Amino acid sequence: MATSDGNVSGKEEGNLSQEERVEKDLHVAAEEGVAATDSRGVSVAEFDREAERKLRNKIDWMIVPTVSVLYLFCFIDRSNIGNARLAGLEEDLGMKGNDYNMLLSIFYISYCLFEIPSNLACKWLGPGWVIPILCLGFGISSLGMAFVRDLPAACGVRFLLGVFEAGMMPGMSYYLSRWYRRSELVFRISLFVVMAPLAGAFGGLIASGLLSLSNIGSVTAWRMIFLVEGIITIGLSLISFVTLTDRPETARWLTAEEKTLAIARVKSERLAQTAVIDKTDRKKLWLGFWNPVVLSTSFIFLLNNITVQGLAFFAPTIVATIYPQYTTVQKQLYTVPPYVVGALFEVGIPLLSWRMDKRQVFLILTAPLTMMGYIMFLASTDPKVRYAATFFTAISCFAVGALSNAQVAAQVVSDTARSVSLGTNMMFGALGGLIATWSYLSWDGPDYPIGNGLNLAASSMLFVITTVTLFWMKADNKKREKLDVSKELEGLSQAQIESLEWKHPGWRWKP
Incomplete structure (x- = not known):
């Protein structure tokens, strides 16, 4: 049994050793239907740091790769x-003018529409099933791109690719939140988000290698890129159906004691919640969206994605304008070092x-270097200066993905x-990615002042909004310190208290 604060009640057992008390508290904290915090969010259980470290390392090796x-x-x-x-690609599909930008936009339309529905499916069906299904879907879509013959067909494939890829980043972040504490989550998210810049480097290497071949069967030129990478993705998705453990309770590679610790330590940070994986609640769904820091951070990620996705799609094009005399393979290879x-830095900052x-x-600190990079793009036409600018933009902008996802998860x-x-x-x-697809227009080249100016404005606005949000969080926390938590919760049932979310009087923003 537990009190309304989540503290264990009953006869004191003074003859228990400290180790036995810790073990007993852990089982109580992990128990379904019992809150693992008091009314101010303080854990009711103590944790053995060494046991936590060993468990965390085990989870790292089994989940993150x-x-x-x-x-x-x-x-x-x-x-x-x-x-x-x-x-x-453009020549073979008969694309002209800004058709390429339109092709990129199609992806982001479906990508945007399916973000929240896909993550709700993750909640209902479990990420252990949803993530492999999504992976299989976008692998097949990528493979299909190797066989398109005109722009409408390519648009259709890119739309499907957006449907399946929409749930990957939020789904994986949500999945990891089932296993890790608030502070630990950002670094683990970075370990998969770092694959974004590595994909730029690795993708460039694969592309340059494949383009050195004359054909793969009847598939030639750029189509080989989609063929090979699509087949690899499909293979990996099939393996993940077996290797992706849904949650600690179903992990066959954890002992009973480790499962108890895994559940208790995550639950110990969830104010007034009686379960780590709760039943879907409409009020909680709404407050997960209508949350001032979540909305602020999401807008920050929109601004950041203008830069990140712009680099992903246009880095080869930008490098081509800097070094027009180089061969296609050389241009591909020059996109690798900035990534x-x-x-x-994508791993170091988190x-x-x-x-x-x-x-x-x-x-806040990610913005200045990105701003510097785009100032260099705008201020100089010297190839060396502009190539150096790609490094400044890449140094910090990729880290925002892990930071922002960890931040909205913590709030x-x-x-x-x-x-x-x-x-x-x-x-x-x-939405930021959709804007990015129209940031570098064909008629704006070769210096792209509009695209670079847009990215400078976005990174500058990011700096302002992140700073203002930090001061607001601190000011609101001071107001909350003055509340009488017991009085504010008086007369509410346990279910009503759980549904309060960030409106709970004991809640504090986590800057």
């Missing part, structure tokens, strides 16, 4: 169209965020609200 590899090919299958463009540098349990300040309480908050963040991000 699978989602990372899947996301690598998710991003490759999305962005390989930039490599295909250099290899003659490699970006990947290092690692610091994890250790400090801070996200908002790091979101809600329940599993239900988290599925919506992550879907919302990615929906806004998709």
Whole structure:
């Protein structure tokens, strides 16, 4: 039994050792129907740090590699169209003017529409099933791109690709939130999001290698890129049906004690919740979306995605304008180094965020270097300066994906609200990607002042909004400190208290 605060009641057992007390508290905290925090969100259980470290390492090795590899090919299958463009896609499909931009936009229309529905499906069916199904779907879609003969067919395939890829990033972030604490989540998200810049590097290497071949069967030129990468993705999706464990309770590779610890430690951060994976609640769904910090962070991700997706789709084109005399393969290879540098910072920044349990300040710090990169693009036409600018933009912009997803996950309480908050963040991000598809227009080349100016404006606005949000969070937390939690909760049932989400008087924003 537990009190309304979640504290265990009953006869004191003074003869229990400290170790026995910790073990007993863990089982109580993990028990279904019992809250694992008091009314101010303080855990009712103590945790053995060494046991947690061992469990976390075990989860890292069993969970993270699978989602990372899947996301690598998710991003490759999305962005390989930039490599295909250099290899003659537009000429073969009879594309003219801004047809390429339209083809990119089709993807983001479906991508945006299916973000939240896909993550709700993850909540209802379980990520262990939904993520492999999505992976299989976009693998088949990528494969289909190798056989399109005109622009309408290519648009149809890209629309389907957006349907299946929509749920990957929010679904994986939601999946990891079932296993990790708030502070730990950002670094684990970064370990799969880092595959975005690596996909740019790896995709460029694959493309340059495939384009050195004359054909694969009857498939030639740029079509080989989609053929090979689609087949690899399909194979990986089939494997993931077996390797992707849905949640701690179903993990055959965890002992009973490890399962108890895995559940208890996640539940201990969820204010007033009596289950880690709760039943779907309409009020929680709404408050997962209608949350001031979630909406602010989602808009930040929209601004950031203008840059990230712009780099993914147009980096080969930008490099081609910087070094027009180089061969197609050389241009592909020149897109690799900025992505490699970006990947290092993509992991390094979230690692610091994890250790400090801070996200908002790091979101603020990502903006200046991105701003510097686009100032260099606008201020100079020197090839070396402009190529250096691609490094500055890549250094920090990719880290926002992990930071923003971890932030919206940290600013809600329940599993239900988290599925919506992550879907919302990615929906806004998709809108940023849609804007990015029209940021570099054919008639704006070769210097692209409009595209670069748009990215400078977006990164500058990101800097302002992240800073204002941080000050608001701190000010609102001070107001909440003055509330009498017991009085505010008086007369409410346990179900009503659980549904309060961020409106709970004991809640504090997590900057």
